[in-house]
Amino acid sequence: MDLAALESQLRTLQGDAASRITACTDLTALDELGSSLLGKRGAITDVLRGIGELPPADRPKIGATANEVRAAIESLLTARRSVVAVEELALRITAETIDPTAPAPRPRSGSLHPIPETIRAIAEIMSSFGFSIVETREVEDDVVNFQLLNIPEDHPSRDLWDTLYLREPGRLLRTHTSPGQIHVMRTTPPPIRVILPGRCFRYEAVDASHGFEFHQVEGLLVDTTTTLSDLKGILSELARGLFGAATETRFRPGYYPFTEPSVAVDVRWAGSKEGWMTILGAGMVHPTVLANGGIDPETHQGFAFGLGVERIAMLRHGIPDLRAFLENDTRFLRSMR
Numbered sequence: 001m002d003l004a005a006l007e008s009q010l011r012t013l014q015g016d017a018a019s020r021i022t023a024c025t026d027l028t029a030l031d032e033l034g035s036s037l038l039g040k041r042g043a044i045t046d047v048l049r050g051i052g053e054l055p056p057a058d059r060p061k062i063g064a065t066a067n068e069v070r071a072a073i074e075s076l077l078t079a080r081r082s083v084v085a086v087e088e089l090a091l092r093i094t095a096e097t098i099d100p101t102a103p104a105p106r107p108r109s110g111s112l113h114p115i116p117e118t119i120r121a122i123a124e125i126m127s128s129f130g131f132s133i134v135e136t137r138e139v140e141d142d143v144v145n146f147q148l149l150n151i152p153e154d155h156p157s158r159d160l161w162d163t164l165y166l167r168e169p170g171r172l173l174r175t176h177t178s179p180g181q182i183h184v185m186r187t188t189p190p191p192i193r194v195i196l197p198g199r200c201f202r203y204e205a206v207d208a209s210h211g212f213e214f215h216q217v218e219g220l221l222v223d224t225t226t227t228l229s230d231l232k233g234i235l236s237e238l239a240r241g242l243f244g245a246a247t248e249t250r251f252r253p254g255y256y257p258f259t260e261p262s263v264a265v266d267v268r269w270a271g272s273k274e275g276w277m278t279i280l281g282a283g284m285v286h287p288t289v290l291a292n293g294g295i296d297p298e299t300h301q302g303f304a305f306g307l308g309v310e311r312i313a314m315l316r317h318g319i320p321d322l323r324a325f326l327e328n329d330t331r332f333l334r335s336m337r
């Protein structure tokens, strides 16, 4: 091994390194290539192992050449690194581009639960007759839920309402929306036209047609010339609005302590399989109830009605079991659309 041979090995190595560096297209590979050339166990170190075989006078010369080659390779690596870094960035920018003109994924639209849907349908029909919507409280006093509605304590008609009482004496969960009539009469001078939708509660054994929690819409009209035929006309229109223009209505005598006379309203329409179905109770507001609401029964009359929202929704949508309303099963809700 002589000086010329070692020098030519180093120059070959430099030439080789140059073409491999230029061919390199990513930063990791470039770093690996760098240490395989310049590292402690790299190619240059390898060549210099032969240095011991040279005459001492030649050794510094080969050392100088080796340093030149090392410096040349280092500057090639540095230059190549900045080129590759720019190329990698450009590639990432193209790969990660967002197309702002691509159509967005369609959001799944929800729909109204059949209970609020039915309340809205009722509200829409009644508002065409000038009725506005008022919501009153769910926790009531025995006095408003019963006594002011002409149902004294110990009155047998209390059996109509299985009541959930609260611990506080005299407090209960309203068993119907009728106490709202008292709140409205005491705060609104007549003429009054309101509907009162809301949740009611009863101590019931739950089955397909009874819930302990359900909804009613109360209606109240108070004016100076109100008669039973106003009640008939408006409730017939309500039935037609809910079940179709061909719906027939039937008014039967009924009994409620807060109305006199009282009626039960049945409907029948082309699609009804079971014939007549009762949808609501109604009547002319009892004079005592008007007086309890602060309205003079000598100058004013009124009619009132109360309907069960679950029952109407079941009839309108053919739902056989009212427990479905509270189960929160989205398949049920989707089938209602």
Ligand code: DAH
Pocket (backbone or CB within 6 Å): 175, 176, 177, 178, 218, 219, 256, 258, 259, 280, 281, 282, 283, 284, 304, 305, 306, 307
């Ligand atoms: N509050 C009655 C009930 O829950 C329904 C009702 C009947 C309301 C006749 C009325 C009415 O306003 O006039 O069973």
